[in-house]
Amino acid sequence: MEDGSWMRLESNASFSLSFRECVGFMPSNEHTSIELSGTDRPGLLSEVCAVLADLHCNVVNAEIWTHNSRAAAVVHVTDDSTGCAIKDPNRLATIRDLLCNVLRGNGAVNTAKMTLSPPGVTNRERRLHQIMFADRDYERVDKEEIGRMHDKSTRPFVTVMDCYEKDYTIVTMRSKDRPKLLFDIVCTLTDMQYVVFHGMVNTGRKEAYQEFYIRHVDGLPIGSEAERERITQGLEAAIERRAYEGLELELCAEDRVGLLSDITRVFRENGLCIKRAEISTKDGKAKDTFYVSDVTGSPVDLRIIDSIRRQIGPSVLQVKHNPLLSPKQPQGTTAGFLFGNFFRTRNFQNFKLVRSAS
Structure with a gap:
């Protein structure tokens, strides 16, 4: 990965393609959309969620992808006291600085930049492709x-x-x-x-x-x-x-501030790596999907999943798909x-x- 952190501040979901390790903000009336890009490592999502929780940011929706040792995310957050988008420039700058520190992770001295982009709308999944391509995740490094x-x-x-x-x-x-x-x-x-x-x-x-x-x-x-x-x-x-077709876990629970931070912390403490995630909340309910492996990229020991389910609640966390146990795909x-x-x-x-x- 090349050194360099970038930050963008926009009035809504519009995008430019020229950045590396980054934190980008796109405020709207309902939420502030944060774009993240950096080197993947075990526990990265947990650290990001912990920072957001400490800064009183509630994650309402998010999508996270990892590929070829890179990670990218589009995260929608609100202020946990008002339930509205975060627009204060000083607070956004603090969020940017702390998330950039998390993304660096290796103690490298990087810089952060902020730009104001013109308005526009792009599909979130397409945006993740753009972020990862700009981050050159297609280059085989190992x-x-x-x-x-x-x-x-x-x-x-x-x-x-x-x-x-x-x-x-x-x-x-x-x-x-x-x-x-x-x-x-x-x-x-x-x-x-x-x-x-x-x-x-x-x-x-x-x-x-x-x-x-x-x-x-x-x-x-x-x-x-x-x-x-x-x-x-x-x-x-x-x-x-x-x-990625690893173990798929589905979490359904009453939404609350810090829920995602708590869940990802439990995953990290039990040696799970999140390879992909889809986070959503609606009508006070959180429905999250996680694709996980162990720290070596190997399948997860189901005894670990049983332990995690006991900690979180068996009815809250379910195994949605286990490729090692799934029947063969039907023909046609x-x-x-x-x-x-x-x-x-x-x-x-x-x-x-x-x-x-x-």
Whole structure:
């Protein structure tokens, strides 16, 4: 990871792509949205939640992704006394400074910057792709670690080829099928400044095959081997970011200030690493989903989960999915997994996806 912390202050959810380790703020009337990016490590989310709780910030919604030793999050918080967005510049500066200290983690001397960006709205999951891509999570920094995280048989296979007679570049992807796969691919291509002109999607029992004919936004096909490598790495990362299939835990409880801090602290104290998380609250209820592993990235001992459930409450925390115990996926998967909520997502005016005639 390169040194350097950035902070952005915005009137609502609008974004720029040029930052590394960062804390970004986007106040609105209902909540303040905080963007986080940094080096992943055990207990990082717990430390972030503890800081927010100490600063009287209530987490109302959040999504956290980790990939290739990087972590990114979009967290919506309110003032715990008023239930409204936090707008005081001095308080935001304090939040920024303390969260930057947590993200550094290694004692490095980094700097924090704050900018005011123009208004706009971006889908939260697409924003996480943008944050992680800007953070260069597609660069493989530790081959042994990546090998432990991803079985080679489940890794995506991406190829980039020239189509000289049509002045297109052909991108093909073969990977395990899952929800929102097409969304992740097309968002990433668009954010990398490519336009999809033709495409074909095919799904089998467990595998998805995608083929896209693309050009750069300037109308030209891919012009160098370095650019082909960048596309390959970017699409592999887009497929992998939310593909973690470890133990899935679901927490349902009465919402209260500091709940997320307490839960993540218990996870940390019991040696669990949170690989992905989806946090939501509605009508006074908290419903959180956590994808976890142990500190080595290996499956979690279920005796540890039983211990945690006894501490938190067996009815509060449930094992939603255990890949080691799940039955095999039935035959005949459909394109519904692949497309997910793609067509209900806004801000995709640049997409020119049509069915291939081939």
